[in-house]
Amino acid sequence: MERIQSINPQRIAWCCADNGISPGDLASQLDIAAGSMERVMAGQDGMTFNQLRKVAEYFGRGVLFFLEQGPVDEALVHTLQFRTLANQKPELSPKLKSLIERVEKQREIYLSLCEDLEDNGRPLFNPPALPQHDPREAAGIARQWLGLSEQNSFDTYREAVEARGVLVFRSNGYSGKWQIAKQNPILGFALYNPTCPVILVKKETSESRQSFTLMHELAHLLLHKTSSIDDEQDMQSHQGGERNANAFAGHLLVPDAFLRHINDAQRPDDASLYDDWLAETRRAWGVSGEVILLRLLDSGRLQQSQYAAYRHWRARSAIPQRDRGSRLYRHREPKHVFGDTFVRTVLDALNARHITLAKASSYLDNLKINDLQKLERHCAGL
Structure with a gap:
């Protein structure tokens, strides 16, 4: 079979290093003979087109990327937002790096579809001016900007943020390219963009914990106007920007006025009963017991x-996350992962015949055509 001889082995080596694997590991995963890969890397042989296509798909690059001469210019390959996150957490896994790039690609798709649809009513990101050093006041302004009521859930918080021009993605609970592994400490990240920022929240067993992550990432966008990636330690941090983001999220989710609904006299002596004590308010506000307790701690109560x-x-009684579950409602998964704004934009573009069914499927996590039609009916409330 004819082989392509103009492959640039430097680019394969760069991609391998960027993903924390060796060319030998790559060959093994793509079922390419180790000897063949060694000759390619030494510039002594080429690859078949099918082999090169596998390499390109594995790294999320185009085939032509590996045919270009010269070294890789990282500034052209990775965006500023990606490099910001990678610099914050140099230990990011290759899978998480790939997830960040996929999120960026989805944003590009979204903006391109909006341009095709012209006047599609896309919510614009026009954030309010917030005081930088007063998280309480900033949270109050942001809460009004979001138009939040007193009763909320993760879904209503997400809808409110999306309505203000921020795409909100949530990782999938199933193993796959949109999952953040349960053992990975990363809880979320924000990609700042002055016109269309994106937040990704890690799916957790408790949706109320997702609410805090969402508002923590929103703080980075509104207060710091920067991209950020956060793990469990950041959510507990008392230093710098993370401290401000945590305080902002706490005050936004549980304003001072909400604390008046909590009766300290009814607080049990046993800390294991605190969640029961706060059950009604936790459900009403869509937050975890820990967020409420932190607010009570900050207020001296x-x-x-x-x-x-x-x-x-809580650390001793943590509920393990499940890897698998029923996929009876597979057609709803794109909405859970990409949010209502993104999904409706794809469906609008499909109905306007700007994209094909196959293209719409690829934008919606390769949803099967039958499931895509079910998704359309679901979004239409049928």
Whole structure:
């Protein structure tokens, strides 16, 4: 079979290093003979088009990328937002790096479809001016900007943020390219863009924890106007920008006025019963018990030892996340992952015949045609 001899082995080597694997690992995963890969890397042989296509798909690049001469210019390959996140967390796994790039690609798709649709009513990102050093006041302004009511859930918080021109993605609970592995400490990230920022929230067993991650990432967009990636330690940080983001999220989700609904006299002595004590308010506000307790701690209504006892209990009784589950509602998954704004834009472009069914499927996590039609009916409320 004819081989392509003009392959640039430097680019294969760069992609391997960027993904934390060796050319030998790549060959093994793509079922390419180790000897063949060694000759390619030494510039002594080429690849078949099918082999090169596999390499390109594995790294999320085009075939032509590996035929260009010269070294890779990272500034052209990775966006500023990507490099910001990679610099914040140099230990990011190759899978997570690929996820970040996929999110960026989805944003490009979204903006391109909006341009095709012209006047499609796309929500514009026009954030309010917020005080940089007063998270309480900033959260109050942001809460009004979002138009939040007193009762909320992760879904209503997400809808409110999307309505203000921010795409909100959530990782998938199933193993695949849109998943953040449960053992990975990353909880979310924000990609700043002055016209169309994106937030991704890690799917967790408790949706109320997702609410805090969402608002923490929103803080980075509104207060710091920068991209950020955050893990569990960042969500507990008392330093710098992370401290401000945590305080902003806490005050936005649980304003001072909400705390008046909590009766301290009914607080149980046993920290393991705190969630039961706060059950009604947790459900109404769509937040975790920990967020409420932190707000009580900050306001001087809870002692540090009481909060520490709760944290200790929760760490010992954490509910493990499940890897698998029923996919009876596969057609709804794109909406769970990409959000209502993105999904409706794809469907509008499909109905306007700007894209084909096959293209729409590829934009919606390769949804089968039958499931795509079910998704259309679901979005139409049928």
